[in-house]
Amino acid sequence: MARSVFASGVFSSTANIWRNLPGKAKVGVFLFGFFVLAAIIGPMVEPYDPGFQNTAANASMAHPSAQHLFGTSQLGQDVLSQVLTGIRLTLELALLVGVIVTVISVLVGVTAAFLGGIWDDVLSLLTNVFLVIPALPVLIVLLGYLPQQGQTPTILVLSLLGWPWGARVIRAQTLTIRNRDFVAASRESGEKTWRIIIFDIIPNEISLIAASFVNTVLYAIGASVALAFIGLTDVNSWSLGTVLYWVQQDDAVQSNAWWWFIPPGLAVALMGVSLVLLNSGIDEIGNPRLRASRASAKIAGHRIWPTDSTPVYAQLAAERGRLGSFLHSFSRSSLLDETPAGGELR
Amino acid sequence: MSPILEISDLSVVYRTPGGDVRAVEQVNLTLNAGEVVGLCGESGSGKSTLAYGATRLLRPPAVVTNGSVRYTGRRITQGGDPVDLLTMNPRELRAMRWREIAIVFQSAMNALNPVLRVQDQLLDAVQAHLKLPRHEAKDKVATLLDLVGIPRGRLRSYPHELSGGMRQRVMIAMALAADPEVVIMDEPTTALDVVVQRDILSQIVELKETLDFAIMFITHDLSLLLELADRIAVMYAGRLLETGSSREIMRTPAHPYTMGLLNSFPSLHGARRELAGIPGTPPDLRSPMSGCPFAPRCAHVRAACSEVDMSLAPVSGPATALPVGLESHLTACPFVTPQASQEGHVSQEGVLS
Numbered sequence: 001m002a003r004s005v006f007a008s009g010v011f012s013s014t015a016n017i018w019r020n021l022p023g024k025a026k027v028g029v030f031l032f033g034f035f036v037l038a039a040i041i042g043p044m045v046e047p048y049d050p051g052f053q054n055t056a057a058n059a060s061m062a063h064p065s066a067q068h069l070f071g072t073s074q075l076g077q078d079v080l081s082q083v084l085t086g087i088r089l090t091l092e093l094a095l096l097v098g099v100i101v102t103v104i105s106v107l108v109g110v111t112a113a114f115l116g117g118i119w120d121d122v123l124s125l126l127t128n129v130f131l132v133i134p135a136l137p138v139l140i141v142l143l144g145y146l147p148q149q150g151q152t153p154t155i156l157v158l159s160l161l162g163w164p165w166g167a168r169v170i171r172a173q174t175l176t177i178r179n180r181d182f183v184a185a186s187r188e189s190g191e192k193t194w195r196i197i198i199f200d201i202i203p204n205e206i207s208l209i210a211a212s213f214v215n216t217v218l219y220a221i222g223a224s225v226a227l228a229f230i231g232l233t234d235v236n237s238w239s240l241g242t243v244l245y246w247v248q249q250d251d252a253v254q255s256n257a258w259w260w261f262i263p264p265g266l267a268v269a270l271m272g273v274s275l276v277l278l279n280s281g282i283d284e285i286g287n288p289r290l291r292a293s294r295a296s297a298k299i300a301g302h303r304i305w306p307t308d309s310t311p312v313y314a315q316l317a318a319e320r321g322r323l324g325s326f327l328h329s330f331s332r333s334s335l336l337d338e339t340p341a342g343g344e345l346r
Numbered sequence: 347m348s349p350i351l352e353i354s355d356l357s358v359v360y361r362t363p364g365g366d367v368r369a370v371e372q373v374n375l376t377l378n379a380g381e382v383v384g385l386c387g388e389s390g391s392g393k394s395t396l397a398y399g400a401t402r403l404l405r406p407p408a409v410v411t412n413g414s415v416r417y418t419g420r421r422i423t424q425g426g427d428p429v430d431l432l433t434m435n436p437r438e439l440r441a442m443r444w445r446e447i448a449i450v451f452q453s454a455m456n457a458l459n460p461v462l463r464v465q466d467q468l469l470d471a472v473q474a475h476l477k478l479p480r481h482e483a484k485d486k487v488a489t490l491l492d493l494v495g496i497p498r499g500r501l502r503s504y505p506h507e508l509s510g511g512m513r514q515r516v517m518i519a520m521a522l523a524a525d526p527e528v529v530i531m532d533e534p535t536t537a538l539d540v541v542v543q544r545d546i547l548s549q550i551v552e553l554k555e556t557l558d559f560a561i562m563f564i565t566h567d568l569s570l571l572l573e574l575a576d577r578i579a580v581m582y583a584g585r586l587l588e589t590g591s592s593r594e595i596m597r598t599p600a601h602p603y604t605m606g607l608l609n610s611f612p613s614l615h616g617a618r619r620e621l622a623g624i625p626g627t628p629p630d631l632r633s634p635m636s637g638c639p640f641a642p643r644c645a646h647v648r649a650a651c652s653e654v655d656m657s658l659a660p661v662s663g664p665a666t667a668l669p670v671g672l673e674s675h676l677t678a679c680p681f682v683t684p685q686a687s688q689e690g691h692v693s694q695e696g697v698l699s
Contacts, residue, residue, distance in 0.1 A: 297406030299361055304409075309402040309439050310358075312410040312432045 025281020031274035035267070039091040042084030050082040050238040061252075064259050071259035074250040079243075083263045086240035090221060091271070093151055093239070097158045097220035102213045104163040109170030110197055110205075114178055124171070130164040139223065143232040150234040154227060158220050166212040170205060177204050207286020211279055218275040225268050240264045349418060350560050351377040351400070351447075351528050352428070356413035358392075358399035361406075365632040369395040371584040372412070374658065377528060382554065382561040384575030384592070386568050386607070390628060392584040393564045394452070397530045401447055402431060402439060419446045419527045444475045448526035450517050450534045457517060458505040464491075464516055465501040468523060475524040490519040493553060511542035518550065522557065530562045535570070547574055568607045572596050577674065580604050583629055583639035585656055590675035600661040600677035602644045638679065646682050654680060 021029075047069075048054075054068075054076035064071040070079035112123035139157055146153045177183060178201065186196045202209070227233055228241020235242055243264040247253070252260040296305045300316040358370040369392045377383050385393045398404045400415045416428035434442065451457040459467055468487040472478060478486060488498050494515040505513055514534055521529055531550070535543040551574065554561060563575060571578050572592050579589040580603060588601040599605045606624035626643035629635060638644070641651040658676035 297361055299407065299409045304406040306405040308406075309436050310399060310404040310408050310410055312402075313412075315433070316409070 021281050022284055024277045025284070028274045028277025028279075028281060031270060032278055035087055035091060035271050035274065038084060039088040043088050046078075046081035046084045048078040048081045050077060050085045051236065052081075053077055061255060061257050061260070070263050071257070073246060073257075073260055074252070079260055079263060082238050082243045083240070083267055085238040086243050086264055087267055087271075089151065089237060089239040090224060090241065090268075093155055093158075093224050094217045094220035096155050097162060097224075098213050098217040100155070100159040101162040101166060101216045101220075102209060104159070105166030105170055105212060106202070106205075106209060108163065108167040110174050110201060112167070113171040113174035114193070114197055114201065120171075123167075127164045127167045127171070130161065131168065133161065135161045136223070136226070139227060140230070140232060143227060150237055151239075154224055154233055158223055162216055162219060162223075166209075166216065169212060170208060173205050173208055174201055177201055207282055211282045211286070214275050214279045214282065218272055218279075221268065221271055221275075240268050244268075348379050349376045349416075350379045351418075351562075352414075352416040353377075353396070353400050354414050354416070356396065356400060356415065357411045358395050358404065358408055359411050360408050362632075367631045368634070369408075369584050369631060370399055372656070373581075373584075373586050375579055375586065375589070377560050377562055379527070379560055380554070380558055381577065382551075382563055382575045384571030384578040385562060385564045385581060386566065386571050386578055387581035388566055388628065390631075391581045392631075393566075393581050394532055395584075396581070397449075397532060397562060397564055400431065401443070401449065401530065402434075403449070417442070417446065417528075444471065444521075444524045444526060446526055447528045447530065448521040448524065450514075450521045450529065450531040452532045452534075453537060458513060460505055463502050463504055464508070468516070468520055471520050471523040486523070490523060491516075493522065493557075494519045494549060509542075510538055511546060514538065514546055515549070518546075518553070522553065522559075525557065526559055528560050528562065530564070532564045533566070534563075536565070536567075543570070550574075568595075569611050580607070583635070584631060585639060586658060586678065587640065588675075588677045588679075589658065590661070590677075594661075594675040598661070598675075600675065600682065601640075601679045602646050602682050603640045605682075606643075606645075646679075648681060650681065654678075 018026075054072060056076070060072065060076050061074050062068060062072045062076075068078050068080065070083065072078060073082070108123050108127060112120045112127070138161060142157050143153060146157075183196060183200050186200050191200075224233075224239065225241035225244065228235075228239050229244050229248065231245055233239070233242065235245055244261065247261040247264070296303050298304070299311055300313060302311065302316050304311055353373060353375045356370055356373045356375075357368070360367040360369055371392075373396055375383070375385075375396070385396065387393045395404065395408070399408065399410055402410070410432060413432065415431040417431055418428040429438075429442075431439070431442065458464075465484075465487055468490060469483055472483045472486050472490075473480075476483070476486070488501065491498055491501060496512055496515055496519070500508065500512070505516075508516065518531075518534065521531075534550075535546055538546065547570070550561070563571065565571060568578075568580075572595070575592050577589060578592050578595045580587045580595070580601065582603050588595065588599070588604050590600070595604060596608070599608055603624070606622065609622035610624065612621060624643055629639050629642065637652040637654045638656065641647050644651070656678050658678055659680060661675045661677050
C-alpha cells in the first residue's frame with residue numbers, strides 16, 4: 001500500500017514534478033536555462049569587447065564570417081559579443097527587478113490582508129495609487145531627469161513602479177487563506193503572527209508568488225529593452241536594448257544588416273517566450289485541476305481527450321495507425337458536428 | 347418485460363502508469379423496460395465505472411476492453427435489431443445520449459453551473475437535444491420543474507439559492523428533459539438527509555410510473571435499494587457477485603458479501619442484534635486476481651475460492667422453478683448456499699406505497 005502511495009506521486013519528488021510538467025513548460029525551462037547559461041558564461045567566452053571597434057577595412061557592417069560570427073555593426077563592433085553581454089545585463093537587471101518587486105509585493109500584500117484594519121486601508125490605498133500611475137511615461141520622465149543613467153537607476157525605477165499588481169493579487173489570495181480553518185486553528189493555539197504568515201500563509205501562495213515573479217521578470221525585460229531602445233539608459237553599456245538602440249540609430253534595417261538586428265531581437269523575444277512557457281508550468285503545478293481537465297491518455301497509439309467518448313480497445317486497435325490518429329487529431333472539431341435534426345440515428 | 351439495455355461481458359480498465367486498473371471485469375447485466383435495477387457496492391467497487399463505461403462517458407485513461415452494450419429503444423430500433431453502444435461513432439453516441447439514455451449525476455452541487463440560472467441550464471439541455479423553438483422550449487422547462495415538484499418561480503433562481511433536495515430535483519428534471527427511455531442515477535440521494543431522500547425516491551418512482559422509463563440506480567446503500575429496486579446487482583472489486591430480485595436478495599442472500607452487507611445495517615423491528623460489518627478492505631485492482639476477489643475478507647473462505655469461476659450461476663435452492671436461462675437469482679459463489687435471513691430487514695411495502 002505504501003509503495004502505491006509513493007508511486008502515485010502523492011509525495012512528489014523533484015523528478016515527479018518534472019515528469020508531470022506539461023511539455024511547453026519543459027521547453028520553457030530549457031529555453032530559459034539556455035539564456036541563463038549564456039548570461040553566465042557568455043561574457044567570459046565572447047571573442048571581443050562589445051565596445052571594441054574593428055577599424056580594419058571592410059569591418060564595418062560586415063556579413064557574418066569566421067572572424068565575426070554574427071557580423072559587425074557600423075562601427076565594426078562584434079555583434080555576437082554585444083548580444084552575449086546584452087543577455088547578461090538584461091537578464092541581471094530583470095532578475096533583480098523580479099526579486100525586489102516580489103519581495104515588496106509579498107510584504108505589502110500579505111501585511112495588508114493579514115493585519116487588516118488601518119494597515120489594509122493604508123497599504124491598499126498606496127497600492128491603488130501606484131496601480132493607476134501610467135508606468136511607461138513616468139519611467140521615461142524619471143529616467144530622463146535622473147542625474148545618472150545606467151543599470152541601477154533603471155532597476156530602482158522599474159521596481160518602484162512594478163510591485164502593485166503582485167501586491168494586489170497576493171493580498172486577495174491572502175484574504176481567502178486567512179479565513180480558513182487551519183489559520184484560525186493556528187491563531188487560537190497562540191502562534192505568533194509572523195509564524196502564521198511564514199508557515200501557514202506563504203507556503204499556500206508559493207505558486208502565485210512564483211508566477212508573479214516570472215511575470216515581473218518578463219515585464220522588466222520588456223520595459224528595460226524599451227527604455228534603452230529609446231535611449232533613456234546609458235547608451236554605452238551593452239544591454240540588449242542598447243544594441244537595438246544603435247541598430248535604430250545607424251539604420252541597420254534600411255541597410256539590410258539583418259545579422260545586426262535579428263540576434264538581439266530574437267534573444268529578447270525568446271527570453272519572453274521562455275518566461276511565458278515557464279509561467280504556464282508553474283500554473284499547472286500550483287493548480288492541479290488545470291492538469292486534470294487537460295489530461296489526455298495515449299491508448300493503442302491513439303490520443304484520447306477528456307471530451308472524447310470512452311474508447312473501445314478493439315476498435316482503436318483496428319482503426320488507424322499512429323500517423324493516422326495523429327492526422328485525425330487535427331480534425332477533432334469535426335466530431336463536434338451538430339446532431340441531425342430530430343435526434344435520429346443513422 | 348423486454349430487455350432495453352443489455353450489458354454483456356463488459357470490461358473497463360484504467361491505464362495508469364502503475365499498471366492497468368481493472369475497474370470492471372466481465373460484467374453481465376440486463377435492464378428491462380420500465381424496471382428499476384439497483385447497482386450496489388462499496389466505494390471503488392466499479393459501479394459508476396460500469397454505468398459510465400457502458401454509456402462511454404469515462405475520461406481517459408479509461409478504455410473499454412471487452413463486451414457489448416445492446417440498446418433496444420423504441421425510437422431508434424423500431425422493431426429492428428438492437429444497437430451496440432460500443433460500436434457507435436461519436437455522432438451516433440451524441441444523438442443517443444439524453445434522448446435515449448440520460449444520467450443524473452452524482453453531486454448536484456458540482457453538476458449544476460453555479461453562475462447560470464436553473465432555467466438557462468434546463469433550456470440548454472432541451473434546446474440541444476430536442477430542437478424546439480424557444481418559447482416551446484421554455485414551456486417544456488416549466489413543465490419539467492412541475493414534474494419534479496419545484497414551483498415555477500424557481501426558474502430564475504441560481505443553484506446556490508436552492509436547497510440540496512431542490513438541486514437534486516433539478517438534476518432529475520434535467521435528465522428527463524428529452525424523455526429518455528433509460529435513466530442512470532448515480533447516487534442521486536447520497537448527500538441528502540433521509541427525509542428528503544425518501545421524498546425524492548418516491549418522486550422518482552412516481553415519475554417512472556408516469557413517464558415509463560427504466561432506471562439503473564447506483565448507490566452504496568443496500569437498504570435503500572431493497573425498497574426501491576425491482577432487481578439488485580451487488581458489485582465488488584469490479585465484478586458482479588450476485589443479482590436477484592430485491593425480495594430474493596433480502597430474504598435469501600446467496601453470496602457471503604451480500605450477507606455481510608445485509609448484516610451491516612440494523613433492522614427496523616425484530617430483536618436487537620450485534621451489527622456484524624465486513625472486516626478488511628477491498629483488494630488493489632491493479633494486480634490480476636484469480637478466483638473470488640472477496641475471498642480474503644470472507645467468513646466462508648475455503649481453498650477452492652482461489653480458482654473459482656466468477657461467472658454468475660443460478661442459485662441452487664427451492665426457488666428455481668423458472669426454466670434454465672431465465673432464473674433471476676444468480677450468484678458467483680458456488681459454495682455457500684443461501685440461508686433465509688432471520689427476518690426481512692426493511693419491510694418492502696412500507697415506504698413507497
